[in-house]
Amino acid sequence: MSLTAMTVKDFTEKLASDAPAPGGGSAAALSGALGSALVSMVCNLTAGKPKYAAHEALVRDVLTKSGELTAKLLEAVQRDTDAFDAVIAAFGLPKETDAQKAERSVAIQAAYKAAVASPEATAECCLAVMRLAESLVGKSNANAASDLAVGATQAHAGLKGALANVRINLPSIKDAAYTAEKRAWMERAEKEAGELLHSVESGVARQLLS
Amino acid sequence: MSLTAMTVKDFTEKLASDAPAPGGGSAAALSGALGSALVSMVCNLTAGKPKYAAHEALVRDVLTKSGELTAKLLEAVQRDTDAFDAVIAAFGLPKETDAQKAERSVAIQAAYKAAVASPEATAECCLAVMRLAESLVGKSNANAASDLAVGATQAHAGLKGALANVRINLPSIKDAAYTAEKRAWMERAEKEAGELLHSVESGVARQLLS
Numbered sequence: 030m031s032l033t034a035m036t037v038k039d040f041t042e043k044l045a046s047d048a049p050a051p052g053g054g055s056a057a058a059l060s061g062a063l064g065s066a067l068v069s070m071v072c073n074l075t076a077g078k079p080k081y082a083a084h085e086a087l088v089r090d091v092l093t094k095s096g097e098l099t100a101k102l103l104e105a106v107q108r109d110t111d112a113f114d115a116v117i118a119a120f121g122l123p124k125e126t127d128a129q130k131a132e133r134s135v136a137i138q139a140a141y142k143a144a145v146a147s148p149e150a151t152a153e154c155c156l157a158v159m160r161l162a163e164s165l166v167g168k169s170n171a172n173a174a175s176d177l178a179v180g181a182t183q184a185h186a187g188l189k190g191a192l193a194n195v196r197i198n199l200p201s202i203k204d205a206a207y208t209a210e211k212r213a214w215m216e217r218a219e220k221e222a223g224e225l226l227h228s229v230e231s232g233v234a235r236q237l238l239s
Numbered sequence: 240m241s242l243t244a245m246t247v248k249d250f251t252e253k254l255a256s257d258a259p260a261p262g263g264g265s266a267a268a269l270s271g272a273l274g275s276a277l278v279s280m281v282c283n284l285t286a287g288k289p290k291y292a293a294h295e296a297l298v299r300d301v302l303t304k305s306g307e308l309t310a311k312l313l314e315a316v317q318r319d320t321d322a323f324d325a326v327i328a329a330f331g332l333p334k335e336t337d338a339q340k341a342e343r344s345v346a347i348q349a350a351y352k353a354a355v356a357s358p359e360a361t362a363e364c365c366l367a368v369m370r371l372a373e374s375l376v377g378k379s380n381a382n383a384a385s386d387l388a389v390g391a392t393q394a395h396a397g398l399k400g401a402l403a404n405v406r407i408n409l410p411s412i413k414d415a416a417y418t419a420e421k422r423a424w425m426e427r428a429e430k431e432a433g434e435l436l437h438s439v440e441s442g443v444a445r446q447l448l449s
Binding site for chain 1: 242243244245246247248250251252254255256257259262263264266267269270272273274275276277279280283284305306309313316382383384385386388389390392393395396399400403404406407410443447
């Protein structure tokens, strides 16, 4: 059964079990999906309201994009667990002959790169969710201001969790140019995400005071 | 159907809908539950391992506590939505006579306080999860270091989301002593949570480098 077809309670219990997957990578993707869903909710509570008519086009556009991101992030919940399982499977390949050893080594390296690509894609989606959340500050239903803040917070946590999963896999990858590129990308992503979160939080705080 | 008995996918879609609840409060509680479940997972991947025998008692104790916190936070997913619905119900009470108006006003104030108590309890649970995560740094399975970091990150996001929900309800409460107490408590909780997150993150980063 796919992880997102499990009940919320069963998924949480499976996460808590001694199986290494699903683990932090899948939890991070789900966090991003919750954030994206909250952005959609804020749009749904804003669209069609005369008070926000000036922002109708923006809100409709954000709603389309957040829906796509939610779907991608829900897929990533499963993909991250599959990517982890693939690393374990590669380690299980035969290593009796030199040819087998070489093949196994190539398979392990490929599996680790896939196990980096999965949280990397999660992080990019979370960043996209945060950009959408920021675009709605002051232009969406004020009654849902806390939902917008929680949406950005969940996407930010999803990004940070995804980066933790990139970071733990990088030392196993021997391609130095690849790991250097990933480290530079992580630094940029974290910086932008921090700025976006600050912008949403301060914008929402102003809205709650006004 | 209770929210946690829904599939992960259906819950996320319901969150995205134009129904104001479930909203950020339920998402924050689920984030805390994911964090708590990851702390349990780290314990389950550590307990019984000879390498961590010196920390066995701590790990067993944390596992018991994180299991209880996960259960509480999963209950809070539903409770937060119920608390929101109760506010809406109180606003729907009759207000034709003076007696009805007075009763309605009392009911609204009580419902708002319950709608603060719910995320307040969520935030306290998230803080407890973060304290447990911090107690495991350097004393739990190093292969699950990123899961420990993600657990703390999810609990931190849950706390922040819960506080956003306290914050949006406080202006509707007329009891000034009550709101002042809550604001002071929020400041303390945020400060402690920030310190705990920093401590877990820097501890895990050291572990990944060693």
